[in-house]
Amino acid sequence: MADRLVSPLQGDEDGQETSLRPRRLDDYIGQERVKENLRILLEAARLRDEALDHVLLYGPPGLGKTSLSLIIANEMGAEIRMTSGPAIEHAGDLASILTALEDGDVLFIDEIHRLITVVGATTRIGALAAPLRDRFGAIYRLNYYDESALQHIVRRSARILHVEIDDAGRDEIARRARGTPRIANRLLRRVRDYAQVRANGVITLAVAEAALNALEVDKRGLDQTDRTLLEAIIRKFDGGPVGVETLAASISEEVETIEDVLEPYLLQLGFLARTPRGRVATRLAYEHLGMPFRPSPGMPGLWEEPPEPEA
Numbered sequence: 001m002a003d004r005l006v007s008p009l010q011g012d013e014d015g016q017e018t019s020l021r022p023r024r025l026d027d028y029i030g031q032e033r034v035k036e037n038l039r040i041l042l043e044a045a046r047l048r049d050e051a052l053d054h055v056l057l058y059g060p061p062g063l064g065k066t067s068l069s070l071i072i073a074n075e076m077g078a079e080i081r082m083t084s085g086p087a088i089e090h091a092g093d094l095a096s097i098l099t100a101l102e103d104g105d106v107l108f109i110d111e112i113h114r115l116i117t118v119v120g121a122t123t124r125i126g127a128l129a130a131p132l133r134d135r136f137g138a139i140y141r142l143n144y145y146d147e148s149a150l151q152h153i154v155r156r157s158a159r160i161l162h163v164e165i166d167d168a169g170r171d172e173i174a175r176r177a178r179g180t181p182r183i184a185n186r187l188l189r190r191v192r193d194y195a196q197v198r199a200n201g202v203i204t205l206a207v208a209e210a211a212l213n214a215l216e217v218d219k220r221g222l223d224q225t226d227r228t229l230l231e232a233i234i235r236k237f238d239g240g241p242v243g244v245e246t247l248a249a250s251i252s253e254e255v256e257t258i259e260d261v262l263e264p265y266l267l268q269l270g271f272l273a274r275t276p277r278g279r280v281a282t283r284l285a286y287e288h289l290g291m292p293f294r295p296s297p298g299m300p301g302l303w304e305e306p307p308e309p310e311a
């Protein structure tokens with residue numbers, strides 16, 4: 001799954017990501033509400049000459065959580081020590097990390113909030129235990145980026161990578177990037193390859209379209225895996241509702257992959273709906289796939305029940 005060109009997860013070919021990472025809050029494009037709140041938090045901490053409150057960032061992969069944590073440290077003029085949950089599963093590992101932060105001093109865990117700032121990031125806020133979540137004074141949710149923010153990101157990345165690109169070419173890449181900066185950057189690199197081999201190196205609309213079509217990333221950024229999922233709901237389950245386990249088995253995917261990787265963007269597009277009785281393909285999905293819309297027998301009354309709250 002991580003091999004999909006449109007996977008939001010970091011892959012091998014994202015190795016150049018560091019060069020594209022924004023360093024300052026001003027370079028961080030979009031997420032205006034988060035940035036505004038963060039600016040106030042940072043400024044207040046600086047005025048009081050205090051450590052920043054703990055910050056928890058959550059949202060789908062590739063939307064800029066790691067980038068934002070680096071920016072937070074940068075803006076506070078602080079060093080950042082990065083680790084991950086799996087890496088500190090053992091209490092001893094955490095202790096050694098804290099020790100390193102304080103040059104050999106041992107800290108009580110209860111004192112952490114006074115001495116250092118913890119920035120946590122997660123794609124699954126619902127999986128965080130409440131007592132842990134409650135330790136974070138500031139909790140920000142990152143959302144999918146709108147097209148204009150993505151256009152901005154593609155233009156910035158093209159400049160850094162010295163890629164020649166016109167506005168229409170840039171917009172086409174932004175449109176197919178699934179609201180995700182990481183994917184935008186990856187598509188840009190692939191289209192650049194295509195432009196160099198098949199065209200004169202310049203990314204125009206025609207070049208971007210040809211390259212992305214060849215890569216089987218469609219007009220809305222869907223790939224074959226997404227289309228297989230939607231078509232399964234429509235063809236095998238009359239448009240739904242179908243339980244996620246049944247759906248997973250029918251397309252030979254893991255339930256987790258469907259929930260964490262495939263669904264979020266399809267829900268965002270409004271191609272898929274999650275209901276208490278299972279997943280439903282919407283009219284928009286039929287239209288996108290060029291299939292005649294047939295509300296399934298399971299549809300009437302479906303919307304009377306409240307939709308599942310978003311995790």
Ligand SMILES: Nc1ncnc2c1ncn2[C@@H]1O[C@H](COP(=O)(O)OP(=O)(O)O)[C@@H](O)[C@H]1O
Pocket residue numbers: 017018020021022027028029030031060061062063064065066067068121153181182185
């Ligand atoms: N707001 C943004 N502005 C510009 N580039 C961004 C932004 N957010 C993410 N990116 C780009 O996308 C890449 C992936 O972001 P990252 O912070 O690693 O995402 P996450 O940690 O949420 O998975 C970064 O290397 C960066 O180049």
Ligand SMILES: [Mg+2]
Pocket residue numbers: 065066067121
């Ligand atoms: Mg990250």
